[in-house]
Amino acid sequence: MASTAQELAFSSIEALSARIQRKEISPVEVTQTMLSRIDELNPKIHAYYTVFHDEVLEDARRAEQEIARGNYRGPLHGIPMGIKDIYEMKRTTCGSQALQEYAAEEDCVAIKKLKDAGSLILGKTATYEFAYGIQSLKSPVEPVRSAWDLSREAGGSSSGSGGAIAAGMAYSAMGSCTGGSIRWPAQCLLHVGLKATYGRVSRRGIYPLAWTLDHPGPLARTVKDSALVLQALAGYDELDPASANVPVPDFTAKLDRDIRGMRIGLLADLYEKSCDPKVLEVYDKAVDKYRSLGAEIVKVPSIGISELEAIEWPTLWSEAAAIHVRNIRNRGDQYNPNTRQFIQWGLLVSNAYYMLASRCRAQVRDDLNAALTRDCDVLMLPTAGFQGPPPVAEESPGLNFIGSAFEIYTPIFNFTGHPAIQVPCGFDSDGLAVGFQIAAKPFDEATMFQVARAYEQSEPWHTMHADI
Amino acid sequence: MDSREMVIAKLAEWDIVPSEEDLAELVPAYEALLKSQKVLESMLRTRSMGNAMEFPLSEPAVIHDMGRYR
Numbered sequence: 001m002a003s004t005a006q007e008l009a010f011s012s013i014e015a016l017s018a019r020i021q022r023k024e025i026s027p028v029e030v031t032q033t034m035l036s037r038i039d040e041l042n043p044k045i046h047a048y049y050t051v052f053h054d055e056v057l058e059d060a061r062r063a064e065q066e067i068a069r070g071n072y073r074g075p076l077h078g079i080p081m082g083i084k085d086i087y088e089m090k091r092t093t094c095g096s097q098a099l100q101e102y103a104a105e106e107d108c109v110a111i112k113k114l115k116d117a118g119s120l121i122l123g124k125t126a127t128y129e130f131a132y133g134i135q136s137l138k139s140p141v142e143p144v145r146s147a148w149d150l151s152r153e154a155g156g157s158s159s160g161s162g163g164a165i166a167a168g169m170a171y172s173a174m175g176s177c178t179g180g181s182i183r184w185p186a187q188c189l190l191h192v193g194l195k196a197t198y199g200r201v202s203r204r205g206i207y208p209l210a211w212t213l214d215h216p217g218p219l220a221r222t223v224k225d226s227a228l229v230l231q232a233l234a235g236y237d238e239l240d241p242a243s244a245n246v247p248v249p250d251f252t253a254k255l256d257r258d259i260r261g262m263r264i265g266l267l268a269d270l271y272e273k274s275c276d277p278k279v280l281e282v283y284d285k286a287v288d289k290y291r292s293l294g295a296e297i298v299k300v301p302s303i304g305i306s307e308l309e310a311i312e313w314p315t316l317w318s319e320a321a322a323i324h325v326r327n328i329r330n331r332g333d334q335y336n337p338n339t340r341q342f343i344q345w346g347l348l349v350s351n352a353y354y355m356l357a358s359r360c361r362a363q364v365r366d367d368l369n370a371a372l373t374r375d376c377d378v379l380m381l382p383t384a385g386f387q388g389p390p391p392v393a394e395e396s397p398g399l400n401f402i403g404s405a406f407e408i409y410t411p412i413f414n415f416t417g418h419p420a421i422q423v424p425c426g427f428d429s430d431g432l433a434v435g436f437q438i439a440a441k442p443f444d445e446a447t448m449f450q451v452a453r454a455y456e457q458s459e460p461w462h463t464m465h466a467d468i
Numbered sequence: 469m470d471s472r473e474m475v476i477a478k479l480a481e482w483d484i485v486p487s488e489e490d491l492a493e494l495v496p497a498y499e500a501l502l503k504s505q506k507v508l509e510s511m512l513r514t515r516s517m518g519n520a521m522e523f524p525l526s527e528p529a530v531i532h533d534m535g536r537y538r
Contacts, residue, residue, distance in 0.1 A: 307511055310504035329484055341493045344486060348478050348498050356508045363511070399497040 008033050009168030010465040013225040016171060017075040020067065027067070027078030027120065031060040034080045034122055038169045041468065044150060046142040047163035049085050049093060051123035056080065059120045066118075075228045077118030082164045082173035085124040086131050086207040087111055087216075094207050095127040095141060098327060098334040108205020109240070110174060110216055110233055117232035122170055125160025129339045131176050131209045132157060132320070143392050146189060147466035148433070155185030155389045161219050162189045167468055172220040172229050178209040179312055180384075180410030182217050183422035187435035188389035190424040190461060192452075193219050194226040197442045198417030199244030201230070202237035210319035211242075213312075213414045222462050223453040226421065227251040230445065246443055254450040260294030262451065264438075265376030267302040267412075274305045274407040275385035282434040283382045286425040286455060290380075293454055300371045300379065303364055305407055311357045311364070312411035314349040321346030338398055345399060365416035372418075372441045378451045379439040383422045384408045387432045410437065419445045423452045424461040471495050 008016075008030065019025045035053055042048050063078040086094045088104035089111050111121065126144050144159035146152045147167040154163035158175025162185035165173055175182040177195045186193025195215040208214055218229040231251050237243040266287065275283070291297055303311075321328075324335075324343045332340050368379065385407030413420040420439040428434050440448035456462050469477065475494050479486055486494060 303511075306504075306507050310507035310511075314501060314504060325482055325484075329482065332484075337489060338493075341490050341497075344479060344484065344490060344494055345497050345501070347482050347484070348475060348494070348501060353501075353505055353508070356505075356512065360508055360511045399493040 005033060006168070009037055010221070011171070012222045012462075013075060013079055013171050013220065013228055014222065017077070017079060017228075020078045021072055023067065027060040027063040028057065030078065031056055031080050031120055031122075034169060037167070038122065041147075041167050041169060044145060045147060045154075045163050045167045045169070046144050047125055047154070047160040047167065047169060048082065048123045049095075049126055049160070050091055052090075052121060056120050056122050063118055063120065073118040074232075076114065076232050078120065079118070079171050080120045080122045081114065082122050082125040082161055082170040083111060084127050084131075084158050084161050084173070084175050086127055086176060087124075087174060088205040088207075089121065089124065092124070092207070094131070095129045096335065096339075098331060104205070106205075109202040109237055110206065113232050113235070114174075114229075119232070125158075125164055125173055127160060128157035129336045130207065130320075130324070131178060131181055132339050132342055145392070146389055147468045148189065152389045152391050153188075155188030157181035158185050158219060162186060162191060162193075165189070165191055165219055165221065166466055168465065172218050172225055175217060175219050176206060176209070177215045177217055177410070177414065178213045178316055179414055180408050182215075182219060183383050183410045183420065183435070183437060184388070184408060186219050186422045187383040187424070187433060190433045190435075190464060191219050191221060191422075192223055192226050192424070192456075192462075193217070193422040194230060195413065195420050196230055196234065196445055197244070197419045199242050199246075200419070200443065200445070201233045202235070202240045202243050204237055204240045208323055210316045212319065213316055213411075215414065223421065223423065223449055223456050224252060224255055227255065227445075227449045244443070249446055251446055251449055254446045255453045257450055258294070259290075259451055259454040261296065262378070263296045263298055263376040264290055264451065265298050265300035265371055265379045267379055267381040267409075268299050269302045269304055270308065270412065271305075271381050271385055271407070271409055275382055276387060276407075278428040278430065279382055279385060279387060279434050282426050282428050283436055286436050287380070289455055289458055293458060295451075298376055300375055302367070303412070305385075305409075307360070308409070308412055309406070311361050311415055314346075314353055315357050315361070315415065317342055317346030318349040318354050319346070321349075341399055361415045364412065365418075368416055368418060368439075369441070377440070378448060379418075379437075381409050381437055383410060383435040383437050387428060387430060389432075413437070413439050418442060419448050421448055421452050423455060425455070425459070426461055471499050474498065
C-alpha cells in the first residue's frame with residue numbers, strides 16, 4: 001500500500017529500529033524502499049551524487065542475517081543513511097570539478113564508526129563546493145531542491161543530506177558545519193540539525209573548510225534520532241588534533257526528563273533587532289511554549305550580529321584560503337567562480353585581523369561559558385533571522401552578502417565550540433519553516449537534547465513531512 | 469592606493485592575478501572587511517580583553533576546561 005510505503009520512508013530511526021530489532025521488518029526491505037525512492041525522486045531533488053545500489057543491498061542482507069542470529073548491534077543497525085560528499089568514502093568530489101577523479105583509499109573515521117554501529121550507507125550526498133556557504137548557478141551541479149517546494153533550494157551547504165531526508169530518501173544523513181551548514185538546511189526543511197561540541201566527533205578524513213570552525217554532525221527527523229547518531233559518532237581520536245579525550249555519556253539518558261525549573265537564556269542582543277518579524281513571531285511562540293512547560297526564561301547579554309560577522313567570516317575564509325591557495329593559483333579555473341573569489345577574499349585578511357578575531361572569539365566563548373555556569377542551563381535563539389529556503393536563484397549571490405544584512409545566528413557556536421541543535425518550530429505566515437537553536441555547556445549535549453526534546457514532543461512539527 | 473589597487477597588490481603577494489570578474493566581487497568585499505576590522509577594534513576597546521598581558525586563548529580546544537569558569 002502506498003500509505004505504508006510512505007510511512008516507512010518517513011519513519012523516525014527510533015520507531016524503525018524498534019521494528020527492525022523485533023524482526024517485524026528487514027533492513028533489506030527498508031533499503032529497497034529507500035533505493036526505489038531515490039530512483040524515482042533523485043532526478044527531481046538532486047540530493048545524491050552517488051548511490052551505492054549493490055553495495056548497500058549487500059550490507060543490508062548482512063545486517064538482516066546478523067540480526068536474525070541475535071547479533072543486534074543497536075539502534076542504527078540496518079538503518080540507511082546518506083553521507084555528505086566531503087567525507088572520504090570511495091569517490092569523494094566535495095562538489096567540485098577539481099576533484100571529480102578523486103577516490104578515497106579508505107573510509108573516514110565517522111563513516112567507520114557508523115558502519116560499526118550497523119548503519120547502511122546509501123550514497124554520497126550533494127554539497128556546495130568544498131562546503132562553502134552560498135549556492136551558485138555557475139556551478140555545473142544542479143542545486144538540491146526542497147521536497148516541500150521544488151522551486152526552492154534545500155539550504156546548505158549540507159544540501160543533499162537535508163534534501164534526502166526531506167524527500168524520504170534517508171533516515172539521517174551526515175553534514176558538516178563551519179558556520180551553519182547543518183542547522184540552516186535543517187531549518188529550511190523542518191528537520192533537526194546537530195553540531196556537537198568541538199572535539200566531540202573526529203574530523204579525520206573529512207575535507208576541511210576551516211580547521212578551527214569545522215564540526216561534523218547529522219541531520220535527522222527528531223532530537224532522539226540525532227542523539228542516537230551522535231552516540232555512534234562520538235569518541236576520542238588521537239590522530240585528530242582537536243579531538244577531545246573526554247568520556248562519552250549516554251546522550252539519551254535525560255531525554256524524557258521534565259524541564260520544569262530549568263533556566264533558558266535568550267541571546268536576545270544577537271537577534272532582537274535584526275530578526276525578520278515573521279520569523280520572530282513563530283520563534284516567540286516557541287519561547288512561550290517553554291514557559292508553559294515550566295522553564296524559566298532569562299535574558300543573557302551577548303554580541304550583536306555585526307560582531308558575529310566580524311569574527312566568523314574573515315576567520316572562516318582566511319583558514320579556507322590557507323587550504324586552497326595553491327590550487328587556486330594553479331587551477332583556479334576548475335573552481336566555481338564564487339568559491340575562488342571567497343578564497344581570494346580570505347587572502348586579503350591580515351594576520352593582525354585574524355588574531356584580533358581570535359581574541360574576540362575567545363572572549364565570546366568565555367562570556368557564554370560564564371552565563372551557562374551562573375545564569376542559565378541552556379541558551380536559545382533563532383537559527384536564522386531571515387526566511388528560507390531561498391528560491392532557486394537565476395543569478396549567483398556572489399560575495400554580496402558580505403557587509404550586508406545576512407542574519408544567520410548559527411556561527412556563534414562554531415567559533416565558540418558549544419554544542420548546538422536546530423529544532424523546527426513551525427511555519428511562518430508565508431508557509432516557510434522556522435527553527436530555533438538550543439546550545440549547552442561544552443560536552444553537555446545530554447542537557448541540550450533534553451531541552452530540545454521537551455519542546456519537540458509538545459508540538460507536531462516532527463511528525464510532518466513533505467507529500468512527495 | 470585605492471581599494472582596487474590594494475586588492476591587486478595583496479593578491480600579488482600570493483602570485484595571484486584576479487580577473488575583472490573577480491575584482492568586481494572582491495573590491496566591495498574588501499571594503500566591507502575594513503569595516504569589520506573596526507568592529508573588532510571596538511570590541512577590544514570595550515572589553516577587558518584589551519589587556520595584552522592576557523594570553524590569546526584563541527583555540528577552541530581549550531573549551532575542554534570548564535573548571536576554571538566556576
